[in-house]
Amino acid sequence: MAGLAIAFGSGAMTNSIAEIEHNDVLLIIGSNTTEAHPVIGQKMKQAARRGAKLIVVDPRRIELVEHAYLWLPIRPGTNVALINGLMYVIITEGLVDKKFIEERTEGFENLWAVVQNYPPERVAGITGVPAEKIYAAARLYATTERAGIFYTLGITEHTSGTSNVMNLANLAMITGHVGKEFSGVNPLRGQNNVQGACDMGALPDVFPGYQKVANPEVRERFAAAWNCQLDATPGLRIPEMIDLAAGGYIRAMYIMGEDPALTDPDITHVRKALANLDFLVMQDLFISETAKFADVILPGASFLEKDGTFTSTERRVQRVRRALSPRGECRPDWQIICDLAARLGYPMHYDSPEQIFAEMASLTPSYAGMSYARLEGNGLQWPCPTPEHPGTKFLHAGRFPRGKGLLQGIEYQPPAELTDEEYPILLTTGRMLYHYGITTRHSPSLESYRPEELAEINPAQAAELGVRTGDRVTVVSRRGRLVTKVKVTDRVPPGIMFMTYHYKESPVNILTNAAFDPIAKTAEYKVTAVRLEPAS
Amino acid sequence: MDLGSNNDANIKAKALAEVLERYAGTEGALIPILQEAQEIYGYLPGEVMREIARKLKIPFSQVYGVATFYTQFHLKPRGRNIIRVCQGTACHVRGGARLLEAISAALGIGKNETTADGRFTLETVACLGSCGLAPVMMINEETYGRLAPEKIPAILEKY
Amino acid sequence: MQDLKEWRETLQQQSHRGDRPSLTVGMSTCGQAAGGAKVMAALEEEIARRGLQVDISQTSCIGMCYAEPIVEVALPGKPRVFYGDVTPERVPTLVEKHVLQGEPVREWALIQLSGEATPYEGIPVMPGSTYYGRQVRVVTSRLGLTNPESLEEYIATGGYEALEKVLGQMTPEQVIEEIKISGLRGRGGAGFPTGLKWSFTRQAPGDKKYVVCNADEGDPGAFMDRSVLEGDPFSVIEGMTIAAYAIGADEGYIYCRAEYPLAIKRLKMAIAAAGEKGLLGRDILGTGFNFDLHIKAGAGAFVCGEETALLASIEGRQGMPRVRPPFPAQQGLWGKPTNINNVETYANVPFIIKNGGQWFASMGTEKSKGTKVFCLTGKIKKTGLIEVPMGITLREIIFDIAGGIQDDKQFKAVQIGGPSGGCLPEDKLDLPVDYESLTAAGAIMGSGGMVVMDENTCMVDVARFFLNFTQAESCGKCTPCREGTKRMLEILTRICEGEGRMEDLDTLETLARVVKNTALCGLGQTCPNPILSTLQYFRHEYEAHIKDKRCPAHVCQALLVYTIDAGKCTGCGACARACPAGAISGEKKQPHRIDPALCIKCGSCMEKCKFGAISRL
Amino acid sequence: MADVTLTIDGKRITVPAGTTVLQAARDNGIFIPTLCHDPKLTPWGGCRLCVVEIEGMRGLPASCVTTVAEGMVVQTASPQVVEARKMMLELLLANHPRDCLTCSKSGACSLQDYAYYYGVRGDKFHGEKHDYPLEDDNPFIVRDMNKCILCGKCIRVCAEVQVNNVIDFAHRGFNTRVTPAMDLTLRESEECVFCGNCVQVCPVGALAEKASLWQGREWELTKVRTTCTFCGVGCNLEVSVKDDHVVRVRGYDNPLVNSGWLCVKGRFGADFAESPDRITRPLIRVGERGEGRFREATWDEALDYTARRLQEIKEQYGSRAIAALSSARCTNEENYLMQKFMRAVIGTNNVDHCART
Secondary structure, X not given: OHHHHHHHOOOOOOOOHHHHHHOOEEEEEOOOHHHHOHHHHHHHHHXXXXXXXXXXXXXXXXXXXXXXXXXEOOOOOOHHHHHHHHHHHHHHOOOOOHHHHHHHEEOHHHHHHHHOOOOHHHHHHHHOOOHHHXXXXXXXXXXXXXXXXXXXXXXXXXXXXXXXXXXXXXXXHHOOOOOOOOOOEEEOOOOOOHHHHHHOOOEOOEEHHHEEXXXXXXXXXXXXXXXXXXXXXXXXXXXXXXXXXXXXXXXXXXXXXXOHHHHOOOHHHHHHHHHOOOEEEEEEOOOOOOHHHOOEEXXXXXXXXXXXXXXXXXXXXXXXXXXXXXXXXXXXXXXXXHHHHHHOOOOOOOOOHHHHHHHHHXXXXXXXXXXXXHHOOOOEEOOOOOOOOOOOOOOOOOOEOOEOEEOOOOOOOOOOOOOOOOOOEEEEEEOOOOOOOOHHHHOHHHHHHOOOOEEEEOHHHHHHHOOXXXXXXXXXXXXXXXXXXXXXXXXXXXXXXXEEOOOOOOOHHHOOEEEEOOOOOOEEOOOEEEEEEEOO | OOHHHHHHHXXXXXXXXXXXXXXXOOOOOHHXXXXXXXXXXXXXXXXXXXXXXXXXXXXXXXXXXHHHHOOOOOOOOOOOEEEEEEOOHHHHHOOHHHHHHHHHHHHOOOOOEEOOOOOEEEEEEOOOOOHHXXXXXXXXXXXXXOOOXXXXXXXXXXX | OHXXXXXXXXXXXXXXXXXXXXXXXXOOHHHHHOOHHHXXXXXXXXXXXXXXXXXXXXXXXXXXXXXOOOEEEEOOOOOEEEEOOOOHHHHHHHHHHHHHOOOOOOOOEEEEEOXXXXXXXXXXXXXXXXXXXXXXXXXXXXXXXXXXXOHHHHHHOOOOHHHHHHHHHOOHHHHHHHHHHHOOEOOOOOOOEHHHHHHHHHHOOOOOOEEEEEEOOOOOOOOHHHHHHHHOHHHXXXXXXXXXXXXXXXXXXXXXXXXXXXXXXXXXXXXXXXXXXXXXXXXXOOOOEEXXXXXXXXXXXXXXXXXXXXXXXXXXXXXXXXXXXXXXXXXXXXXXXXXXXXXXXXXXXXXXXXXXXXXXXXXXXXXXXXXXXXXXXXXXXXXXXXXXXXXXEHXXXXXXXXXXXXXXXXXXXXXXXXXXXXXXXXXXXXXXXXXXXXXXXXXXXXXXXXXXXXXXXXXXXHHHHHHHHXXXXXOOOOHHHHHHHHHHHHHHHHHHOOOOOHHHHHHHHXXXXXXXXXXXXXXXXXXXXXXXXXXXXXXXXXXXXXXXXXXXXXXXXXXXXXXXXXXXXXXXXXXXXXXXXXXXXXXXXOOOEEOOOOOOOOOHHHHHOOOOOEEEO | OOEEEEEEOOEEEEEEOOOEHXXXXXXXXXXXXXXXXXXXXXXXXXXXXXXXXXXXXXXXXXXXXXXXXXXXXXXXXXXXXXXXXXXXXXXXXXXXXXXXXXXXXXXXXXXXXXXXXXXXXXXXXXXXXXXXXXXXXXXXXXXXXXXXXXXXXXXXXXXXXXXOOOEEEEOOHHHOEEEEHHHOOHHHHOOOOOOOHHHHXXXXXXXXXXXXXXXXXXXXXXXXXXXXXOOOOOOEEEEEEEOOEEEEEEEOOOOOOOOOOOOXXXXXXXXXXXXXXXXXXXXXXXXXXXXXXEEEOOHHHHHHHHHHHHHHHHHXXXXXXXXXXXXXXXXXXXXXXXXXXXXXXXXXXXXXXXXXX
């Protein structure tokens, strides 16, 4: 998100899901869409079936590769170099959109100063992608009118995550593939309401609607509405919270529906931090790995047991409706927060989520035109500033929020951790189709179908170790070790292995590196050096 | 698996690879490829169909659908000699059904079955287009016309 | 193009038979099935043994399948004599008398073709014979008379004159116009005007177009296309090339049944030969016109004779028909405009172009022009392949050409049009053979299969036979055909087994009507015809099966009763030994008896009895 | 496109050129039954239930694949049409189990509805019926191919929507069946991703959600539209509930998002909410931190305790010693309240959530 915010002035999927099936070229980079966003994956495959050309950039032979016109099997962590290579071809072959660059962007010279050092032949050496494929992909993307970029955590979960995103924005801008239908730069957001949580200001530096806490006018408005004093200093990001908890500065945490003790990188460190707290209150559905460190666990309600709204990856705000009563004594999370606030001397009373939404909308310009009544039907896409506004299908038509789009040259930096003799295999992590976070582990049907990790390793590694599909191996990184079952498959190339983060029995984040992207503070989940040993 | 059959499998796999190579890029090649694969293997083993599907980038389910749609394809091993008794109209009115019964009795197998020694597979065919000589049958590539049940044993003897 | 003319002239001079005797063996599928290869081997051996200078070659089906194997003997300057039913045993005599002594063996000779020579006495001359007298041979004119594998013979007999004319003098529109003038209608069954079809494909927008030849001749009882493909493959190829020029196609496919290996082999040879001489492929006859032709072997599905199923099959999918429109002329093979005709239709084209549409239109009836090839099979004396002008009556075909019913039994019905057709009774025999008359009577022209049935044919059994066929060949896509053929077959089977009820006839009739009205493709829409026509003309036979539990033709086994006439039985025991069910018992030299409870009604006993003591009721 | 005027059952109707007769009829409230038709899938024209009579056309064309023409005269309920539809239903029922009493599809089954509408009992034919084994070797979908009417919607949805092509027609004629390659089960095929979109389009009881069996009849279900929780796509769900229990989940047709289609998690994963692992009462730690031993408490006790400890720490170490993780899985309203709680009540901006994208 941060990368897009820098380049465009706001960060979200620029286009809509319904546009995908009409795209003619889809550049899919770092997104195993058919497993992580299956219904968008469907639409991509439908587009391919109709004749659209998919350019798939992924180290693994993911399902979309079978539908792809071009597959660029990239070495993890080298996206910046690849994108620079694509831009090199586009600029040197005169395939840029000159008018768009002149009218809508600034900084082209700065960009070229960097990109000129990335001819495809050099990029091939860095990324492992053959130069001719780089040429072909660049030409195809640049010369097709309806060409969209789609990415997800394969781009952001790197120390270079923000750079990757900015570079994708560069690529879209120099070809004029943004600010219109059927193109754009589209981060596919992983969790059901990650877009909403950001929009709602569940971030340390902004109020709802990305209004800066550092801005006194904004602060005044919220202080008046909320009838309270407000801190002007931006707060801490998760990794900082963890570090400061470990260091004894953060004494208490309130964690609602997250499980950092399983899903954050280098969980050994996370667990130490959690153990060091004076007080931890958890609000969740299950006793998660994190909840084991809690002093109090408050039972929340699942999405089936409450009303509210989610904002999807395409900025669409849609209703969540109660279908079941909360189990046992469970209570909707919003009620729990209200009760706690009241006990802390701040009366917080709402009759319904609708009232909360109305208050939020009155303080959030991009949601200002929305109401529950208007969300009936098929939902609304922000920005939706007034009650008459139909919502926004695609962003940045005519103008970027920051004015001109910012082109900035970005040098390739190798990932924080590299393979060596001791740790010769590159581990990359991600989601899989049958699980989502940890809740699905409690789904009887899904869990019975995929009850355990099946780490993907190449037949070459399997032969070295003498293991077959279903056998166990030990995976060792510089931070930890675990035992997992393997699946021997050429979905992964030699020298690379893949694991998911869903299984507490083989918690992959015991291995991962807590090196962060300096801006977004997203960890490098996608590149960890490991070695394989026979399971003892 | 002994060395002999291993070698045989390799030779067949190589022949299949050559067929796939020859048809590479040809539209609508599935049926001719299946026909040639059946020539090589005598029938269409599942793994062979899977390989064809993978190479042609055609869904395996479709390859299977095609292989089971057409009567020419066989998914089980067949005998060394294929008897195909014509069931055409002309043959029917001239005693084709009794001919089939006679062969069936002589070999002790029914339609679409193979003798235990793998010598014969008995099949029927809609019409061999030799109606002028009804009733007729084919054994392998050879057509026999103006047949009668009495003539059957002597003909089978030759194979 | 000049080269072709010169080449033809040279070939024509050469082809005046030389100074050596020639022996030609009919080696099409039927000839081979009748033992043609053995006769060929015997001839070669005999000639070698005697050290004679004789040419031995092969030809295709002359049409007299009933007389295969057929051998033609021709001496220089003498008529060509055709011998039927030749066996290896007859070969020495034939060589001795005809080849060496110059005297035809008159009692074995079928026919002679005299040309400019003086005919032999006592042998029917081909155009005037009873078999050929009523025929007009256009598409079949080369069959049995030329070597089908020789491009030279094709060209020497006027082949490729039409293509020359088309490429040299005619625009595509003129070609289509000529076909329209001829009145040629599709010979595959439905009878759609060919010229009109071509003009649709020509007018359809698209830069890529195809011509497809439907050679998936699947009707049981029909082998016209096989005979033409085996006997004159070049005429089909030339016809397709002309069609390609007319509609603006540069690629074509011949979709041929896999059950016709010889036809496929000859087509492959012919395509290669034509390609070598610049008559196919790039820059045909130096005119810049391109046409590539491929062969696709079917894989065993009758429904692929339906054009949309055929296209699906060429594309490598299940042969499931799709709804039309869009017709193939708009969206055919791989979505491109495609012209589909059958073998006989294409084979007519060079003759029409060469002789003019008017010439073709002068034959036949007002709406059905030209000639039609039929396959005569069943219980007739002379089974075979004939070509007759449209409008000839069924009676003329069955009694004049084919010599009437085998063993002079009573004619009962003629089945025309295969599984899609119907059975016509005696009182329809004077019907003229044209598209409209046959359809009105409940049959269809179809591709030209004609199966004659006599008093020993059970019409319910015939209907069951066809339903058994269509049921097995139903693709399964649409409900009425998939489920309806199954139920119709079950009802017919019940009737044949003596378990029918009168209300079954109503159900059968309603079901047949619904299937006809609602099925998706031609296969389904026409598959009830054998039932509807037999119900119409032979309802009494159904009723006999149901009410009297009797099969009037003595065919339906379950309804037969075998008994031994004690007065005639000598007690020889042959029947008891032949009985596979052990149903016959009796003391030696005493009359035997059949236990009806054990009898499986196979008829073996009756065949073995030398005294006529066993009868079937 | 230009408009075309035609007559259906005596009613003059004007529709855009290219419309099918079926669509024209339905848009004008004229009933035509269909089994293989689905406006979201390519036309198939196989079931032939939608046949109509059209003047000047041979036989009874299928209205789902016949496009309107100017001046066309259509009869949708003539005796001939009704006879044909009844016969079609008889034929389908002749090869269909008689277990409507216990069939999970009862009440939502097109075949049942049409048989009732036309008064077809399905007793006209007594012949061979299929006898395929029930396929229930996976936790999501039960396939009873004896109930399959071969409309092919599942094949088309798998090919055209999910684009996985797991199943196709195999064999032919009466023996035609829908199957993965080699007649394997979906699970054995290793290609099926259990999106279950095939179940959703099945007009009869051949495909069913395994967990829904015996859990509620169609008419007992309350249907709630909501939004899926398993990723950021925002698929719309239709949750069917009986007695405070989720019987099944299907896609809700929001044409801008998922058009009614789902993935395996959205369709089958909601059972996590009713897992016995759920915490249903507030818990207070009794063992060592990290050990995971808790005792149950009342809400008042738990909330009082929490408020007291937060108050103490705030007073002792200041607001900035407290941090919160909000949740990308919770609603907007809850996220809004959580950040408001931290900012307005605790007095710090230490609020973040796991937003990696």
